[in-house]
């Protein structure tokens with residue numbers, strides 16, 4: 001029985017994880033849950049899953065929960081997330097939004113808990129700090145992001161496993177991983193095929209209309225700007241310890257191939273599946289074993305595909321691949337630039353992006369203000385070398401302030 005702490009349990013990933021746990025009660029026990037503002041949803045989850053501790057966004061909501069569940073350990077605020085991350089558990093699912101995921105993840109890793117990571121900003125901002133600590137503590141960092149779960153699955157049995165085995169340059173390697181390239185796939189988002197100027201007036205509603213995936217609003221806007229893919233390049237760089245020049249972005253509008261790895265012998269491994277986050281969530285929670293997530297297969301070939309499985313015959317899937325247009329989706333290049341500059345540069349890019357996405361969602365700025373302002377913020381920032389969670393969070397705050405200042 002694995003004891004699971006879910007950070008961000010009322011969001012898209014959190015609720016899907018709880019659905020998996022509900023159907024696999026012999027394998028998992030929820031020990032802690034957190035949410036920022038969806039208190040009613042959290043209370044329902046507390047009734048059903050009976051955790052020992054929860055954390056909520058503020059003290060007022062904590063009091064409300066306490067009134068209803070007097071025996072529960074209850075924390076609140078950003079400190080609450082760090083406090084609950086200290087609790088005894090086997091695995092922490094981090095499905096928090098944005099940089100808020102960094103400090104509690106660091107805390108959980110320092111206590112030796114395995115991490116199922118859905119919060120890519122943790123690695124974007126704290127990649128070196130987090131992965132160094134994982135190696136030191138022998139912690140498994142299991143990707144929940146669908147592309148990274150795909151890469152992880154392609155690497156299993158090919159010299160790779162959960163975070164920690166160092167990549168070596170193929171020509172110099174006798175040991176290590178003979179990876180030639182990681183082929184990171186991207187759906188292209190709702191604005192695939194557009195030219196840059198045509199995106200000037202796009203509305204929040206249009207940007208939130210993702211063709212394949214149903215996700216939270218921040219990541220959906222990131223998908224529309226393709227900053228999501230930029231963040232994923234950085235995430236892959238740290239998770240798999242592969243240099244940025246060996247990570248390529250391939251637009252694949254069907255979202256059936258979730259990413260690929262090319263090895264030095266010319267073999268390319270791909271992982272496929274319908275776009276369903278339960279697959280990566282389930283694998284990360286139950287690693288190294290797979291869960292039964294499909295309905296029982298009835299045995300007749302004609303029935304394949306009706307049980308939620310990928311059927312390449314009857315659903316008529318055609319798979320297409322094209323280059324990402326980086327002149328249009330400038331955020332991809334900004335992410336590569338931040339990796340090349342190193343140090344605080346990805347923190348600055350990420351902090352500016354988070355602030356700008358929130359401003360766009362609030363109707364305060366235009367869609368193209370996002371990439372253009374991130375670039376200005378990066379131009380103005382001198383790259384530093386933050387060495388702790390606190391220093392990273394300080395850079396994040398500065399970057400957000402500068403983004404706001406530039407837009408007046």
Ligand code: MN3
Nearest residue numbers: 145146147232
């Ligand atoms: Mn993804």
